[in-house]
Amino acid sequence: MFKKIITFTSKSKPKTFESASLHTLKHSPQSSPSKPNSSTQKPLNIIIPPNPLNSFNRSFSSGYHSNSINYKGSSLIRNGFWNLGRRFSSEAARECIEYDVVIVGGGPAGLSAAIRLKQLCRDNDVDLSVCVVEKGAEVGAHILSGNVFEPRALNELIPNWKEEEAPISVGVSSDKFMLLTKKHAIPMPNPFDNKGNYVISLSQFVRWLGQKAEELGVEVYPGFAAKEVLFDENENVIGIATNDMGIGKDGSKKDNYQPGVELKGRVNLFAEGCRGSLSEKIIRKYDLRKKGQGQHQTYALGIKEVWEIDADKHKPGAVVHTLGWPLDHKTYGGSFLYHMQDRQVSIGLVCALNYHNPYFNPYEEFQNLKRHPAIRPLLENGTVLQYGARTLNEGGFQSIPYPVFPGGAIVGCSAGFLNVPKIKGTHTAMKSGMLAAESAFGVLHKGSNMKTYWESLKNSWIWEELHRARNYRPAFEYGLLPGMAISALEHYLLKGRAPYTLKHGKPDHEATHEASQCSPIEYPKPDGIVSFDVPTSLYRSNTNHDHDQPAHLRLRDPKVPEHVNLPKYAGPESRYCPARVYEYVSDDNGQMKLQINAQNCLHCKACDIKDPKQNIEWTVPEGGGGPKYSVM
Amino acid sequence: MKIMVAIKRVVDYAVKIRIKSDKTGVETANVKMSMNPFCEIALEVALRMKESGVASEVIAVSMGPSQCVDTLRTGLAMGADRAIHVDAPSTLYPLTVAKLLKALVQVEKPGLLILGKQAIDDDCNQTGQMVAGLLNWPQGTFASKVVVDKEKKAATVDREVDGGLETLCLDLPAVITTDLRLNQPRYATLPNIMKAKSKPIKKMSLAELNVDLRSDLEVVQVTAPPVRKAGVILSSVDELVDKLKNEAHVI
Numbered sequence: 001m002f003k004k005i006i007t008f009t010s011k012s013k014p015k016t017f018e019s020a021s022l023h024t025l026k027h028s029p030q031s032s033p034s035k036p037n038s039s040t041q042k043p044l045n046i047i048i049p050p051n052p053l054n055s056f057n058r059s060f061s062s063g064y065h066s067n068s069i070n071y072k073g074s075s076l077i078r079n080g081f082w083n084l085g086r087r088f089s090s091e092a093a094r095e096c097i098e099y100d101v102v103i104v105g106g107g108p109a110g111l112s113a114a115i116r117l118k119q120l121c122r123d124n125d126v127d128l129s130v131c132v133v134e135k136g137a138e139v140g141a142h143i144l145s146g147n148v149f150e151p152r153a154l155n156e157l158i159p160n161w162k163e164e165e166a167p168i169s170v171g172v173s174s175d176k177f178m179l180l181t182k183k184h185a186i187p188m189p190n191p192f193d194n195k196g197n198y199v200i201s202l203s204q205f206v207r208w209l210g211q212k213a214e215e216l217g218v219e220v221y222p223g224f225a226a227k228e229v230l231f232d233e234n235e236n237v238i239g240i241a242t243n244d245m246g247i248g249k250d251g252s253k254k255d256n257y258q259p260g261v262e263l264k265g266r267v268n269l270f271a272e273g274c275r276g277s278l279s280e281k282i283i284r285k286y287d288l289r290k291k292g293q294g295q296h297q298t299y300a301l302g303i304k305e306v307w308e309i310d311a312d313k314h315k316p317g318a319v320v321h322t323l324g325w326p327l328d329h330k331t332y333g334g335s336f337l338y339h340m341q342d343r344q345v346s347i348g349l350v351c352a353l354n355y356h357n358p359y360f361n362p363y364e365e366f367q368n369l370k371r372h373p374a375i376r377p378l379l380e381n382g383t384v385l386q387y388g389a390r391t392l393n394e395g396g397f398q399s400i401p402y403p404v405f406p407g408g409a410i411v412g413c414s415a416g417f418l419n420v421p422k423i424k425g426t427h428t429a430m431k432s433g434m435l436a437a438e439s440a441f442g443v444l445h446k447g448s449n450m451k452t453y454w455e456s457l458k459n460s461w462i463w464e465e466l467h468r469a470r471n472y473r474p475a476f477e478y479g480l481l482p483g484m485a486i487s488a489l490e491h492y493l494l495k496g497r498a499p500y501t502l503k504h505g506k507p508d509h510e511a512t513h514e515a516s517q518c519s520p521i522e523y524p525k526p527d528g529i530v531s532f533d534v535p536t537s538l539y540r541s542n543t544n545h546d547h548d549q550p551a552h553l554r555l556r557d558p559k560v561p562e563h564v565n566l567p568k569y570a571g572p573e574s575r576y577c578p579a580r581v582y583e584y585v586s587d588d589n590g591q592m593k594l595q596i597n598a599q600n601c602l603h604c605k606a607c608d609i610k611d612p613k614q615n616i617e618w619t620v621p622e623g624g625g626g627p628k629y630s631v632m
Numbered sequence: 633m634k635i636m637v638a639i640k641r642v643v644d645y646a647v648k649i650r651i652k653s654d655k656t657g658v659e660t661a662n663v664k665m666s667m668n669p670f671c672e673i674a675l676e677v678a679l680r681m682k683e684s685g686v687a688s689e690v691i692a693v694s695m696g697p698s699q700c701v702d703t704l705r706t707g708l709a710m711g712a713d714r715a716i717h718v719d720a721p722s723t724l725y726p727l728t729v730a731k732l733l734k735a736l737v738q739v740e741k742p743g744l745l746i747l748g749k750q751a752i753d754d755d756c757n758q759t760g761q762m763v764a765g766l767l768n769w770p771q772g773t774f775a776s777k778v779v780v781d782k783e784k785k786a787a788t789v790d791r792e793v794d795g796g797l798e799t800l801c802l803d804l805p806a807v808i809t810t811d812l813r814l815n816q817p818r819y820a821t822l823p824n825i826m827k828a829k830s831k832p833i834k835k836m837s838l839a840e841l842n843v844d845l846r847s848d849l850e851v852v853q854v855t856a857p858p859v860r861k862a863g864v865i866l867s868s869v870d871e872l873v874d875k876l877k878n879e880a881h882v883i
Contacts, residue, residue, distance in 0.1 A: 095823050137644070138664055204662060224822055245819045254816070261822040385650065542664070544646035628647055630662040 094241060094262050099131045099219075100444055102239055102265030104226040104278060106134030107143055108202070108426050109412025110271030111209040111218075112157055113433035113440075118216035119157075120441045128444060130218045131263060133242065135225035135603075137624045139210030142273075142603055144304060144390045144632040145202035145426060146336050146346060148172060148194055148319055152461070153430035158212065167204040170341050172197050173317030178374070180325040180335075185374035191491050192321065192422065199317055199338045201306075201346075202426060203629045225620035229278050230262060235285075237407030239264030240278065245622050248548050267440040267450065268408030271433060274299065274391050275605040277618055279414035283401050288410075291402035296507045297395040297416055298473070300333060301606045303366045303578050304348030304389065305537070306340075306631050309382035314343045321423075326368040329480035331355045332394075332473070335369050336423070337378075344385065344631065345378070350423075352394060352476075353576075353610050354511040357518040361575040362606075363389075364523035367531035371524075379530045387540040388632050389578035389604045394420050397470035398504060403436075403457070404450045411436045417462055421472040421487065428462045435460060468496030477505045512612050515570035534580040543579070543602055545625035551598035552621035553581065553607065560615040561594035569612050576606050602627050633743035633782070633804070635678040635687045637712065638733055639671040639694045641703040642753040655853050657723075658753070667703045670748025672710075672817035673810045677778055678746050679711040680815065686780045689713045691740060695720045695732055701833060708828035709820035715833040716740075718841065725847045730762035735841035737767060742805065744787070749774055749809040760809035770802040773809040780804075 101117055103110045114130050121128050136142035149168060154161055161168065172194040179186045214220055226240040239262055246257035270279045275297075283289060289296060320337040327333045332352035339345050349366040370379060393399070393416040400417070403410040411433045418425030439453035457463060471490050476483030490496065505511065526533045545552075555561065565571050566584060571594075573582035579600040584592045603626045608618040643649055644664040652659050667675075681687040692707035694700040695718040704715040718732055737745060745767075750757035764771035772778070772789030776797065779788045791798045792811050802808075820828075838845060866872050876883050 095821075097823065097826070137666075141664065219826070221822060221825065223820075242822065245821075256816050256818045258819045258821050263822075383650075540648055542644075542647045628644065628664045630647075630664060 094259050096262040096264060097131075098129075098239075098264045100128040100265065101130045101267045101269065101440055102263045103130065103132045103269045103271055104240055105271035105273060105276065105412070105414070106132045106136070106139045106210055106220055106222065107206060107271055107273055107412060107429070108209065109273075109414075109429040109433035110134075110269065111139075111206065111213050111220075111433070112153065112430040113269050113271065113411055113437040114213045114218040114220075115157060115209070115216060116434040116437035117441060118213070118218055120438065122216075124441075124445065126445060127217075128441070131265070132213065132218060132220045133224045133226050133240070133263065134220065134222045135620055135623050136222055136626060137628055138207070138222045139220060140203040140207035140630065141222070141628045142626055143203040143206045144302070144388045144627075144629055146302075146304070146338060146348065146423065147200050147202040147205075147426060148338060148424065149198045149200045149202070149205070150422075150424055150427040151196070151198065153427040153434065157430065157434060164212065166208050168198045168200050170199045170316045170339075172199060172319050173315065174319065176318075176320045178320065178322045180322045180372060180374065182325055183373060185322070185372070188323075191487070192319075194319055199319065199340050199346075201340060201344075201631045203632045207630075223624035224261075225623035226263075226272075226278055227260060227620050229281060230264065235406070237268050237282070237405060239268060243620060243622055247550060249550060251550060254548070265408070267443055269433075269436055269440065270408065270410045270414050271412045271429075272414045274393050274413040274416070275608055275618075276410075276414035277605075277608075277620055279410050280608075282405055282410065286405045288401040288403065288405065289399075293398050293400045295395060295398040295504050297393050297399040297401075298352070298354060298504050299391045299508055299606075299609045300350045300352045300394050301362050301389060301391050301576065301578070301604065302348055302350040303362055303387075304346060304632060305387045305540075306385045307345045307347060307379055307382040308343050308385055309345050309378060311343055313378050314345065315339050316341055323484070324480070325372065326365045327351065331357075331360070332476045332480075332483070337375065340631075345382070346632075347375070347379070350392070353391070353508040353606065354505060356511060356513045357521065358512050358515050358569040358572040359518060359520045359575065360572075361521065361523060363534060363537075363578045364521075367526060368523070370530040371527075376530055384532070384537075384540055386542070386629060386632055387537040388627055388629050389602050389606070391605045391609060392425065393418050394473050395504060396420050396473060397466040398474070398501060400466070402454060403432075404454050409436045409439070409450050409453050417466065419465055419469045421469045421491070422465075428465065431460060431462050432457065435462075470496065471498060471500075471502045474502035474504055477502075508609055509612055509614055512569055512572060512610070514568050520570075534578075538579055538600055538602075541579075541602055542628035543600065543626055544628075545599045545601065545621050547599050549622050551596050552619050553596050553598050553601065554617045554619055555594075556615050556617055557613075560613050562592065564613055565594075565611070565615075566592055573607055573611060573616065576610050578602060578604060578606070582607070633687050634689045634691060634740060635681060635744045635746060636691045636693060636733075636737065636740055636742040637671070637675045637678045637707070638729075638745070638747045638759070639675065639692050639703055639707055640668045640748070640751045640753075641665050641694065641696060641700050642668045642751055645669055645752055651854055651856050655855055657851065657854050660722075665699070665703075667706055668748050668751050668753075669817075670750060670752070670810055670812070672748075673812065673814050674746040674748050674808075675707055675710055675712065676815045676817040677775075677808075677810060678744075679818070681744075681780060682711070682713075686782050687744070691716060691742065693718065693733070693736055695724055695729060697722050704833055705825075705828050706820055708831045708833070709825040710818060711824065712831075714831055716836060717833055718836050718838070720838055720845070723851075725849050726756045726758035726762055728843070728845060728847055729759050730766055731843045732838075732841060733759070733763045734766045735843055736836075737763075739841075743785075744780070744804060745769070745807045747807070747809045749811050760807055764807035767805075767807070769805055769807050770800075771807040771809070772800050772802050774811040775808050776811050776813045778808060778810075778814065 177190040227243040228241040230239045242260040246254045318339040322335045351362045403415045412429035417428035435456045442448040475486035579602045607616040644666040650659045678690045690712045692712040692715040747760045774792045777790035785804045
C-alpha cells in the first residue's frame with residue numbers, strides 16, 4: 001500500500017518546499033494559512049504515513065514509468081494527499097502528476113531545455129523525468145518565424161544535427177537590404193552578416209527538435225494548454241494545471257467534460273514565447289521586470305505568408321530585408337523576404353507596436369507591401385501556402401526581466417532575448433533554454449540554486465550579443481532617418497561600446513494617440529492575386545477552435561471597449577488584430593458593440609499588448625486549438 | 633464480446649489541403665495528420681459499450697505506414713485496450729482494406745466491427761459495406777444510434793437515410809459504420825496518454841494475413857477544381873436565355 005502512495009514522487013531527493021507541504025499534513029487544519037480561492041476543505045482525517053518521501057524515495061528506477069503506474073493506487077489515500085495540493089487551486093478533483101522538470105511550451109527554448117536536461121542526465125548517469133506541455137495540436141503548430149537561422153546554439157546542443165537530418169539545408173546565398181519608397185527600391189549597404197546562416201522553416205525545425213527530445217526520453221504532450229500556475233503556501237511555484245476540456249460557451253460542462261490535470265515540477269520552466277500568458281503573470285507577481293534590467297518590454301507584430309512561386313523566379317537562400325514603405329517615418333518596422341527550398345518563399349512585414357495612429361492596420365500594410373513594384377512580380381503567379389502572425393519582443397538588453405522565481409525560471413522569448421538589429425531570436429532562445437537546463441540540473445542533483453541561471457546568462461554570449469545590440473532599436477524613437485543614422489554609427493563605429501544605454505519610449509499600449517488627433521488611413525481593396533482579405537488569409541492559417549467553449553479573450557472590464565476604445569481610439573483592436581477577432585457591429589438598438597470572434601484567434605498576443613487600457617487579457621483556449629502552421 | 637474498431641490516419645480536418653505539383657495526389661508532407669473524425673466516433677461508441685458492460689475488450693486496428701502507430705496511440709489513450717497495426721503502403725483502396733479487415737476479423741473473432749462511415753480524405757464510404765459483404769455479416773451503416781442487446785445477440789441501429797431515420801435490427805456479429813450524430817468523442821486526457829504508452833500494439837504484415845495487395849484501381853491524376861469565376865449580373869430575361877443557349881449550352 002505504501003509503495004503505491006509514494007510512486008507518484010520522483011525518485012530524486014526531496015527539496016525543501018516539498019517537505020514543507022508534507023509538514024503541513026501533520027499540522028491541524030486550523031493552523032494552516034487559508035487562501036482566498038481555496039476549495040471548501042473537509043478536515044483532514046486521512047492516515048498520515050510517517051514521512052514516506054524520505055524513506056521510500058530510492059525504490060524506483062525510472063522517472064515516468066512510476067508515474068503511470070500510480071493511477072492504480074488507492075483512490076482514498078490519493079484523494080487525501082491531493083487535498084494538500086488542491087488547497088491552493090480553485091478546482092476540485094484534479095489528477096496530479098509529478099515530474100522533476102515541467103516545461104510549458106514546446107518551442108525552440110522549451111525543447112532545447114528538455115534536450116539539454118536529458119543530455120546532462122546521460123552524461124552523469126542519472127535520470128530526471130521531464131515533461132513538455134504544448135498548447136498547439138502538434139509540436140510546431142504554433143511556431144512562426146522569418147527565419148534566417150544562426151546555428152550557434154544548435155551547434156552546441158546537437159553538434160551532429162546534419163547527420164541527424166535536421167531540416168536545415170538552404171544556406172544563405174545572397175543578402176540584400178533596400179529602402180523602399182512608394183514606387184522604388186533603393187539598395188542600401190547591408191548591415192547584416194548572414195554568412196554561415198540558413199534559411200529555414202522554424203515550424204519544421206521545431207518539429208524535428210521535438211522528435212529529438214522524444215528520442216531522448218522527454219515526454220512531450222501537444223494539445224494540452226497550461227492554464228494556471230500552482231503555488232504552495234509560501235508562494236513558491238510548484239507546477240501548472242492544464243485547461244478543463246469540454247466546457248460549453250455558457251460555462252456548463254458538456255458530455256465529454258474532462259477536468260484539467262495538475263503537473264507538478266520540482267523545477268518549472270516557462271517557455272511560452274513572446275508575451276506568454278503565464279509568464280506575464282509570474283513576471284507581475286514576483287516583480288521580475290524591476291529586478292532585471294529594469295525597462296518594460298516593447299513588441300512588434302509580424303505578419304507572414306509562405307508562397308510557392310515560379311521556379312525561374314526562385315533563388316534558394318536569397319535573403320532580402322527592407323525598410324521604409326509602406327511604413328511611415330514614425331513607425332518602426334520592415335519587411336523580410338527569404339527564399340527557402342521547394343520554390344517556397346517566406347515574406348512578411350514586422351511593425352513595431354508602439355505606432356501612434358489608431359487607424360494603422362498592420363495586415364493592410366502587409367498587403368500594401370506585396371503590391372510594391374519590386375515585390376509584386378515575384379509573387380504574381382504564385383500561390384499562398386500558409387498565412388500567420390505572431391508578436392515578437394524588441395526590448396532587447398534593456399528589457400530582460402530577472403528570469404528566476406521560486407520554483408523555476410523563464411526561458412526564451414517569454415523573457416525576451418531577441419537580437420533586434422540581427423532580427424534573430426531563435427539562437428538566443430535556444431541558448432537560454434540550455435542554460436536554464438544546466439541550472440535546473442544543478443538544483444536537482446547538486447542542491448544549488450536556480451540563481452545560477454541568471455549568472456550563466458550574464459556570462460554567456462547571449463549577454464554579450466544583446467549588449468552590443470542594445471542601442472539600435474531605441475534610436476528609432478527619434479524617427480526613421482535619425483534612427484538609421486544612429487544605427488549606422490553603432491554598426492560602423494561604436495559597435496556597442498558607447499558609454500550610454502538608450503531608453504525605450506512609452507510602453508506600446510500607451511503610445512497610441514487619440515483618434516481625434518489622427519487621420520484615418522485609406523487602404524486599397526484586395527486584388528485576389530497578391531493581396532487578399534482577412535478571411536481568405538485566415539483560412540490559410542488552418543486555425544480553428546472548438547466554437548462551443550468560453551471565449552479565451554477576456555475583458556477585464558466589459559464596458560471599456562464601448563466607452564473608451566471605440567470613442568477615444570476608434571476601436572484599434574479591430575485593426576491591429578491579424579485575424580479579425582475583434583469587430584464592432586451594431587446591435588438591435590443601433591449601438592456599436594464589440595464582438596469577439598475568438599475562434600479566429602492566431603495566438604499572436606497583439607491584443608494583450610496593444611489594448612490602450614490593457615483591458616484585453618489573452619488566456620489559453622482549450623488545448624489543440626489555434627493555428628496549424630507547418631512550413632512557417 | 634470483443635469489438636474491433638478500424639481507424640484511419642488522415643489529413644487533419646482543419647488543414648487546408650493542396651494538390652502536389654505533379655498532380656499525383658494531395659500534399660501530405662509537412663501537414664498535420666489526425667484520426668479520421670468518423671473513426672473517433674466509432675471508437676467512442678465502442679468505448680461506451682465497454683463501459684456499460686456490453687463488450688469486454690476494444691481493439692483498435694489501422695493499416696498503413698509506421699506513422700499509423702501515432703493514431704493508434706491516440707486510440708489507446710481514448711481507452712482502447714490494445715491495437716493492431718498492419719504494415720502496408722500508404723495508398724490503400726477500400727477493397728484492399730476490406731480484405732485486410734476480413735483477415736483480421738478471422739484472427740480476432742470480434743462480435744462487432746465498427747468503422748467510421750467514410751474517411752475525410754477520399755470520402756469513399758465503401759469499406760464498411762464491402763467488408764460486410766466479404767464476411768457475409770449484416771451491416772448497419774450511417775448509424776446515429778446503436779443499442780446492443782447482449783442476451784439476444786442483436787444490435788438495434790438507427791440509420792440516417794435520405795428519407796429520414798430507418799431502424800434495423802442486426803444479428804451479431806455485424807458491421808456498423810458511424811455517422812456524425814452518434815456521439816461526441818471524448819478527449820484523450822494526459823494520464824490516459826501516459827497509460828497508453830504501455831498498452832500493446834501488435835504489428836502484423838500483409839504476408840501474415842495472406843492478402844494480395846494488387847488493386848484494380850489506379851489514380852491517374854488529381855487536379856484542383858477550377859477556380860470559381862465571378863458571377864455576371866444580367867439585365868433581362870432575353871439575355872439570360874441567350875447566355876444559357878450560347879455560352880453555357882444547357883438549352
